[in-house]
Amino acid sequence: MCIKMKWLLVLALFVAVWAQEESEEEGLTLAEPCDAESCQLPDCRCSSTNIPGGLAARDVPQFVLVTFDDGVNVININTYRNDLYNRLNTNGCPAGTTFFINHEYTDYQIVNELYNRGYEIALHSLSHQTPQTYWAEATYDDMKLEFGDQRIQMSHFANIPYDEIKGIRIPFLQMTGNASFQVMKDFGLTYDCTWPTINQLDPGLWPYTLDYESTQECTVPPCPTASIPGVWTLPMVSWLDLNGAACAMVDSCFAVPPLNDEDAWFNFIVTNFERHYLGNRSPFGFYVHEWYVAERINPAVNRAFVRFLDMINNMQDVFMVNAADVIDWVKDPVPVDEYKQKPCKNIQQTTCPAANCGPLTSDHNIWSSYYMSICNVCPSSYPWLGNPLGQ
Numbered sequence: 057m058c059i060k061m062k063w064l065l066v067l068a069l070f071v072a073v074w075a076q077e078e079s080e081e082e083g084l085t086l087a088e089p090c091d092a093e094s095c096q097l098p099d100c101r102c103s104s105t106n107i108p109g110g111l112a113a114r115d116v117p118q119f120v121l122v123t124f125d126d127g128v129n130v131i132n133i134n135t136y137r138n139d140l141y142n143r144l145n146t147n148g149c150p151a152g153t154t155f156f157i158n159h160e161y162t163d164y165q166i167v168n169e170l171y172n173r174g175y176e177i178a179l180h181s182l183s184h185q186t187p188q189t190y191w192a193e194a195t196y197d198d199m200k201l202e203f204g205d206q207r208i209q210m211s212h213f214a215n216i217p218y219d220e221i222k223g224i225r226i227p228f229l230q231m232t233g234n235a236s237f238q239v240m241k242d243f244g245l246t247y248d249c250t251w252p253t254i255n256q257l258d259p260g261l262w263p264y265t266l267d268y269e270s271t272q273e274c275t276v277p278p279c280p281t282a283s284i285p286g287v288w289t290l291p292m293v294s295w296l297d298l299n300g301a302a303c304a305m306v307d308s309c310f311a312v313p314p315l316n317d318e319d320a321w322f323n324f325i326v327t328n329f330e331r332h333y334l335g336n337r338s339p340f341g342f343y344v345h346e347w348y349v350a351e352r353i354n355p356a357v358n359r360a361f362v363r364f365l366d367m368i369n370n371m372q373d374v375f376m377v378n379a380a381d382v383i384d385w386v387k388d389p390v391p392v393d394e395y396k397q398k399p400c401k402n403i404q405q406t407t408c409p410a411a412n413c414g415p416l417t418s419d420h421n422i423w424s425s426y427y428m429s430i431c432n433v434c435p436s437s438y439p440w441l442g443n444p445l446g447q
């Protein structure tokens with residue numbers, strides 16, 4: 057090899073190493089179209105409406121995900137106690153529900169109660185602040201304060217195991233590009249349930265990882281563009297309202313039955329459910345805020361909701377579960393007969409050394425005093441961004 061070529065080779069090597077360091081520094085590699093050969097369960101799945109494990113639809117457990125967003129407190133706990141507690145699926149295991157909780161107006165003693173009942177405690181940001189553009193423009197560091205820190209905060213004040221907190225939903229369903237997913241990866245969070253799909257609702261999109269480029273349309277940009285291996289997206293497969301318009305949250309549907317018509321509401325819910333159950337059995341989401349199904353506000357909608365839960369809790373191949381349980385099944389997709397034989401999961405019970413704290417001063421709002429119900433020692437100031445434990 058001549059000297060000139062050697063130098064060229066050295067130069068090429070140098071450029072290659074430099075380029076790699078550049079991308080490592082950014083932490084980002086542009087996602088490529090999914091390669092189904094190399095993207096295999098349990099840790100990788102291409103975005104697709106294909107049923108995991110190649111199962112036939114009739115062999116798939118139909119999962120129903122009921123989720124509630126925002127603060128958990130004395131105002132909404134009665135709905136949860138009355139409508140959710142003591143429900144069983146036909147396999148004898150307690151029926152699940154996932155709570156996407158933000159910090160403000162949250163009573164952590166009640167969060168502890170929900171956790172000990174087997175419900176999933178997930179994250180909905182520390183600040184839940186407006187305007188929505190804050191989230192659209194949020195950086196990695198912003199999302200670290202909102203979700204990485206909130207996980208520590210939730211675990212601390214509700215006294216629940218850090219590892220049991222696995223999922224996030226960003227306020228206003230506003231995506232933050234790669235930022236939220238990078239934070240999830242770096243902090244070991246499992247799944248995101250923020251991203252609605254309208255184009256892939258019949259058949260519905262199944263959960264997938266972000267190792268490769270997503271085929272999901274970007275409903276609330278910016279959406280992720282990078283390869284973020286091992287992080288799961290649990291798509292919010294939209295409902296269709298009475299005019300056929302898509303809605304990700306039940307309370308965002310526009311053309312709905314009269315709020316005082318229980319039967320019409322029951323039929324509305326069942327119609328949306330059947331699109332999944334009689335289709336590819338992708339998880340059916342009942343994503344809502346508590347007030348909308350609350351007996352004190354919409355008693356007929358409440359009765360329809362309870363009737364629907366009673367119905368599915370009596371079906372042999374339908375299971376009301378926590379969102380994290382769906383990801384577990386997708387990683388290891390077993391037919392419904394086998395799924396029913398599995399023992400119920402163990403809940404690692406925790407105590408709540410209750411403390412009622414306040415008035416607490418706050419840096420983010422010096423005009424207010426705050427009160428907190430927690431399971432731990434009172435903080436010295438009101439916890440907020442950058443100071444999640446109020447030290």
Ligand SMILES: [Zn+2]
Binds near residue numbers: 126227228
């Ligand atoms: Zn919210």
